[in-house]
Structure formats: C-alpha cells, structure tokens
C-alpha cells in the first residue's frame with residue numbers, strides 16, 4: 001500500500017530539491033521482522049522521489065559485517081550514509097512514519113550536506129566531547145513533540161563522531177522500552193543512565209552529556 | 215499508517231527567519247497558538263508590520279487528536295488544523311520565530327520591548343500576549359515521582375505505550391473525555407476518575423458512557439499515585455464518605471484543566487484570581503499597548519474557536535490603538 005498521496009509526493013520532491021549531495025538509506029531487516037515490510041515500503045517510496053537518495057537493503061544476519069560496522073543492534077534499522085560512504089552516527093530503529101517522518105526528512109537533508117547552522121560557541125562545546133556517547137530517543141508515531149527530540153539528538157551526533165544517536169519506536173521495540181521504563185515520550189536516554197523527558201532544548205541534552213562526564 | 219508532514223529544518227538552534235532587532239515593529243505577538251496566529255493575520259491584513267515570537271508553532275492544538283467543534287472543519291485533527299492556520303498565515307509573509315521564548319518584557323514610554331531566552335530583544339508599538347496555557351497537575355503524592363513512569367500529560371503521545379494495559383484518566387472536562395476515548399482504542403481498560411460531575415459536552419459524554427472498555431468513577435478524588443519503580447495504582451477517596459481504597463493500574467493521564475502561561479507578563483499586568491491576564495472586551499490589558507488573547511486571558515472558556523476570535527479582537531484593538539497614539 002502506498003503511503004504518499006500525490007500532494008505529499010509533490011511536497012517532498014520540492015523539499016528534496018534542497019538535498020546537496022547523495023544520501024544512502026541503508027535498511028536492515030530480517031525474515032519474519034514484523035514491521036520490516038512496511039518500513040521497506042516507505043523507504044522505497046522515499047528513494048523514488050529523488051535521484052540523490054539511494055536505498056540499499058541488508059539482511060541483518062547475511063550482512064552481519066555491515067550491521068557491525070554501523071552498530072546495528074536490532075531491526076528494522078535505518079542508517080543514513082553520506083556521499084563519501086561514511087556512517088554519521090545516526091539511526092532509526094522502527095519505521096519513521098506518522099509524526100516521525102518529520103525527523104527523518106531533516107536527517108536526510110543534513111546527511112546530504114545541507115546542514116543547519118549552529119552558533120559557533122555551541123558548536124565548540126559539542127566538538128569538545130571526547131568520549132563515546134550514546135543517545136537513545138524513545139518515540140511513538142502519534143507524538144507531535146517527538147521528532148524535535150530525535151532531530152536534536154541526531155544533530156549532536158552529526159556534529160561529533162563520538163556521539164551516536166538513535167530513534168527508537170517504542171511500540172516496535174516494546175521490550176527494550178520496558179527495560180528503560182518508557183511510559184512517556186519523547187524519552188531521551190544518554191549512555192543508558194541519564195534520562196530526560198520531553199522535547200528538551202539542545203542545550204539541555206548537551207548539558208546532560210557534559211554533566212555525566214564530570 | 216499515516217504520515218503527518220510538518221518539520222523544521224533546524225533543530226532549534228540554527229538560523230532563524232530574520233527579524234530586525236533595531237526596527238520598531240508595529241505589533242509583536244507572543245505565542246504561536248490559534249490566538250497568536252490569528253492575531254498576526256489580522257494585524258498583517260491591516261497593513262501593520264507584525265511578527266510572531268513563539269515557543270512552539272501551533273500551540274496546544276498539536277496535542278489533540280480530533281477537533282470536532284471548529285465550525286466548518288468537521289473532524290479535522292489537531293495537527294491538520296495547526297497546519298491550515300500556518301499555511302493561511304504564510305500568505306502574508308509574517309515572520310514567525312519558532313523556538314523563541316519570551317523571558318522578559320519592559321517598556322520605555324509607549325515602546326514595549328521583549329527579550330528572548332537567547333538574549334535578543336525586539337521592540338514594538340503594541341504587544342499581543344497569546345501565550346496560552348499548560349496542563350494543570352494534581353499536586354498529590356507520587357505524581358512527580360511517577361511522571362514519565364506511568365503518569366502522563368499527553369494521551370495521544372503516550373497512548374501506544376499503554377496498549378493492553380489499564381489506565382486512569384483524571385478529570386471530567388472535554389479533554390479528559392477525549393483522552394479516555396483515545397486511550398480506549400489501545401488500552402485494555404480505561405477508568406475516568408473525577409471528583410464531581412462530568413462537565414464535558416454531551417456528545418462526548420454519550421460516547422464515553424457507551425464505550426465498553428471505559429468505566430467512570432464520579433464523586434471520587436485521587437489522593438496518591440503508588441508504585442515502586444513504576445506506577446502500579448492509585449489511592450482514591452470517596453468524596454461523600456471519605457472512604458479510601460486502592461485501585462491497581464499502569465497509567466494515569468492528568469486532564470484537569472490548564473494553568474495560564476503568564477511568564478514574564480505576570481509582573482507587568484493585572485491578573486485575575488486564577489492567575490490569568492485580565493483583558494477587557496477589546497483584549498486590552500492593564501497596560502496601554504499590551505493586549506492579550508486566548509487561553510492566557512481571564513475569558514472563561516478555553517477553546518480553539520474562542521482563542522482564534524480573541525486573537526482577531528486583540529489585533530483590531532491594537533490597530534486602533536496604534537493609529538491614535540503618538541510614538
């Protein structure tokens with residue numbers, strides 16, 4: 001079943017005109033993966049809208065080496081790869097549909113090189129992160145505040161290769177969500193320990209990372 | 215599965231649509247909910263130089279699933295309605311600064327200045343305060359401790375996390391009933407707990423009472439949220455007898471009304487006993503040149519259509535005020 005109607009397709013094509021370089025959507029699934037088919041369908045529709053977007057499909061087991069390279073821990077997983085073939089530390093676990101399309105599209109643009117600006121002082125603080133940081137953002141697809149939180153976490157990862165950030169769709173990854181006691185979204189979990197609730201400003205996420213280090 | 219397209223290209227830090235900090239604008243609208251957006255459109259149509267400074271484009275409308283009471287737009291969803299508002303306003307090329315929080319306000323003669331959390335300040339001949347409201351909390355033991363661990367304030371956001379579980383809704387107004395109906399789509403059982411009678415519109419009450427998975431406990435006060443790592447239930451009290459009992463459950467959505475977001479305006483403007491900005495029939499506040507509209511005012515009913523109307527009123531009043539005032 002197609003997700004995009006004509007109007008949405010037209011809108012997205014206009015948005016994708018701003019893609020700077022090529023982006024590869026590396027999609028990991030496995031046979032029997034419940035939401036894999038839907039996710040594949042959505043990615044195929046998106047890739048068809050711009051010659052700059054390429055979709056490459058991987059099987060988590062068959063392509064175990066690739067999965068390890070991109071630190072893919074569960075499926076369905078979407079990893080965005082830039083035009084130089086580099087993994088930029090950002091992932092989507094579960095389908096970025098519903099409201100979450102709004103974190104997926106900016107991510108495509110960012111990884112294509114159409115980067116949003118950040119004040120210099122803030123960029124310097126992000127660049128100063130020297131240890132590996134893992135940010136998980138739990139979302140639901142019906143949550144209007146969630147894409148903002150995902151976008152911010154992803155931006156931090158794009159700015160510093162020590163940071164990895166992932167969206168996790170809580171209904172798809174129920175057990176994982178339960179293990180983090182997720183009952184409200186967005187829930188931002190830094191290094192498995194510090195938890196922030198809600199669509200927090202980027203400063204707040206950065207401060208939580210800085211506070212952990214000290 | 216649907217897609218709700220509406221995104222920002224920067225994550226809240228990047229370049230913002232330019233607004234000249236040195237210019238003296240005619241009108242600055244604070245808050246980008248229904249009241250603020252309509253005020254901006256009316257001001258723009260009067261030919262005023264207007265801009266909107268708002269924390270979140272769309273306001274509370276984004277937090278609701280179905281809006282069934284906006285005349286002419288039967289069954290529109292909250293997000294869709296907010297998009298229509300923004301699209302309509304975009305015809306007038308009014309700058310709308312998103313992620314902009316006003317933290318201070320001061321005046322020099324008839325010129326009013328607002329300061330954002332990021333430090334920039336902007337000046338205008340008139341301000342329209344349309345900062346809306348935020349959900350009221352119960353203020354009972356366990357509510358803070360289990361916030362995000364069972365206690366929630368956005369049923370449409372968190373509802374999927376309670377699929378197959380038992381949830382409570384506190385409150386008896388429209389938003390409580392709507393939350394119960396939304397939650398009942400996925401949860402195993404929903405119990406609405408309210409200390410007095412239901413105040414919601416009859417059409418919603420009828421749907422509530424006829425729903426097989428929703429129970430309603432009236433005349434009942436929630437006195438505590440209990441649990442260990444996560445919430446596991448409530449303690450409730452019968453309003454008539456004072457008898458207490460424990461009710462097991464996994465989640466509680468608090469929908470007991472709203473508190474006005476008066477923010478920095480509290481120190482400048484006369485407030486009502488409920489902490490709302492007192493505004494007259496023309497939207498004028500206690501300070502000349504500062505107008506207010508929507509949920510943040512002392513107008514008794516908090517509805518989208520009312521916020522939209524009061525935004526128009528405030529803009530038209532601001533226009534008259536600017537025309538007759540020497541700056």
Ligand SMILES: Cc1cc2nc3c(=O)[nH]c(=O)nc-3n(C[C@H](O)[C@H](O)[C@H](O)COP(=O)(O)OP(=O)(O)OC[C@H]3O[C@@H](n4cnc5c(N)ncnc54)[C@H](O)[C@@H]3O)c2cc1C
Pocket residue numbers: 244245246247248249250267268269270271272273274275277278279280281282283314315316317344345346347348389392475477478507508509510516517518519521
């Ligand atoms: C779950 C839910 C369901 C609802 N359902 C309905 C319905 O079906 N029908 C209906 O008519 N009404 C409904 N309402 C009520 C309706 O949403 C409100 O009455 C309406 O949104 C009020 O509009 P407003 O513009 O006054 O304020 P808001 O919508 O609250 O917008 C105010 C904006 O100002 C921003 N702001 C606050 N402080 C500042 C600051 N200092 N600086 C900058 N910006 C600031 C806020 O972030 C917000 O974006 C519902 C409300 C909720 C929460």
